[in-house]
Amino acid sequence: MKISGFDTLHADAGRSFSFLKITTDEGITGWSEYTGISEIIRRQGLTALIESMAQLLVGRDPREVERLTNDLYSATRQSLSGLNHQAIGAIQNALLDIAAKALDVPVYRLFGGPLRTRIPLYWSHFGTYRLRRGHEIHQKKLIRDLDGMAAHAQDVLAAGYPALKTKIHYFDETGGTGYFPCFGSETGAPELNLSQSILKAIVDQMTVLREAVGDELDLILDLNSNFKTDGIIRIARAMEHLNIRWLEVDVFDADVLRDIRDRSPMPIGGCEMLCTARTYTPFFGRRSVDVPLVDVVWNGFLESMKIASVADVFDLNVSPHNFTGHLATQINAHFSAITPNLELMEFDVDEVPWLGEFFTEPLQIEKGVLVLSEKPGWGMDVDEEAVRARPPRVRID
16 A cells, blocks of 8 residues: 555634545545644645655555654654644544554554543533634624623533633623733733733632532633743632632743642643653653643644653643544544543534534534544544535635
């Protein structure tokens, strides 16, 4: 079997989702989903990297996944990690799809079979797509105030999810919005100081959610990169009484995150934007994080397994970072199926109504649990016709 070609596709799902297709001379097709924080950087930069690397593999045997992966590592040795690693991850995941389909087995059977085929999920981006900026595109009921957030938390509880993760949301006379100076959506960068008004909004938000669900639902707060260390500590201490499952922060220095963890009265989650087990290891060795997050789409399946194994040495359970389409969800679920030290898997419940059209199989969700099948590969392919029918909204030319 030889790789005969490849293609990249992009679709509008409220935001842009991207897919890699690798074809073979035996008619077996491998799929993966890839993504990034910035749509333009992903679709221009990451796609260009994927296409240039995939071209190097045409004519090679796609089942030699480790060999091809390491050849790509060698080709990028002077600029490892970052977008280069994400490109390799996208290619690797598509190759694994081919390898499993060639044997007519699910990907999880390539690695000794599953520890579990029922994957526990938590509801991510709680409330985000129901505020004034996104509710129309996602066709969700508008949340206008904290009472609406509380009612929505009851929906999560009724749906059977054991936990929810929310961002920072605040409300004024015009409704609700998110707070993301780190991504340039409002003023506050680059200094990233915590104001008293935002601190109050955070505590009010999490207090309302805790009062709405009592002790029946775990709460996770994701601060992203919106504050420096002193702000994160102030937030953690202000919420000490709310029994938060973990406070999630994006910090790239293991000593800084260890300082935060030492001074925080609640567990710390993080590391989702890191690539490679080598990069994660200082965070584990310094005991900097309680819940390491691993992005299987960015790292690639094989590297994600290595990260989870190193975490296990330090008695840490990992949580897959998963915030895009159904194929990415399936890839993360196969990782969750074979990972002994699993915490919970992230899942975006609120998505555009047409998202399922992009995939040949539906996700099987039962009361906050994703159920994996015995279908070969990732268990689903991408419907090219449906994807091409909904091109991305954001122009990049």
